[in-house]
Amino acid sequence: MNIFTSAGAAVGLMIGLLICVVLFRFANKDKKIRTEYDERQKMVRARAYMLAFYTVMVFETVMVILGMGGFELPIASYLQHFTGIILGCIVLGVYCIWHDVYWGLNSNRKRYSVIMIFVGILNCIPIIGALKSGTLFMDGKMGMPALNIMVVIMLIIFSLTILIRHFADQAEAGKEE
Amino acid sequence: MKNLRLKSARAAKDMSQEDLADICGVSRQTISAVEKGDYNPTIKLCIAICKALDKTLDELFWE
Secondary structure, eight states, X not given: OOHHHHHHHHHHHHHHHHHHHHHHHHHBTTOOSSOOOOHHHHHHHHHHHHXXXXXXXXXXXXXXXXXXXXXXXXXXXXHHHHHHHHHHHHHHHHHHHHTTOSSOTTBOHHHHHHHHHHHHHHHHHHHHHHHHHTOSEETTEEOTHHHHHHXXXXXXXXXXXXXXXXXXXXXXXHHHO | OOOHHHHHHHHHTTOOXXXXXXXXXXXXXXXXXXXXTSXXXXXXXXXXXXXXXXXXXXXXXXX
16 A cells, blocks of 8 residues: 555545535434434443443454464455454444444434445445456455455344344333333 | 332323333433333433423432
């Protein structure tokens, strides 16, 4: 990676953030960018962020130790850090979903689901492209499409957890009422 | 410990957990957690629940 590639990645990231702002405005019922949570949700989310932080810390430490011994994941070195970030996001998301705090008070669940499907499809395009052109592996290592694969796996895990939690919640609500 | 007084006060008002949650500005799961005794609400939420159910803090939360 040279300086132009890094600059391109930074610009891409900023554009991604801008798209996120627009998507959040679209996904929240009150058109606010910020998702609102109640007091219990904030408490649980704080615990989730702590666990996600520990996950990233442990992953990075393990990778440093393994790196000292010459071990590397079969992905480009810059993507190893992304792996840790994605792992942290999975821990955060799954913990929040499981404790009923994934949806905010002003979240429109249907719109969020549409966005998740849209993001999933967007991430599938580079994977399919790389598979077709045979560029998934370069010099024995996976390149940028590895990030798309990780994001797709993360979205599948989130979707499955949401589904399981939804059915459990429905059963519980019926019992409670 | 389950808060059965809250549950019965809500039922007496013919409110669902969702209705009470909307009035109090919290999620249905939070009301469920308070009723089940899984979550200790702050005094702010206790007051909001009491106002929604026309009850006093003593009636719903004092042991």
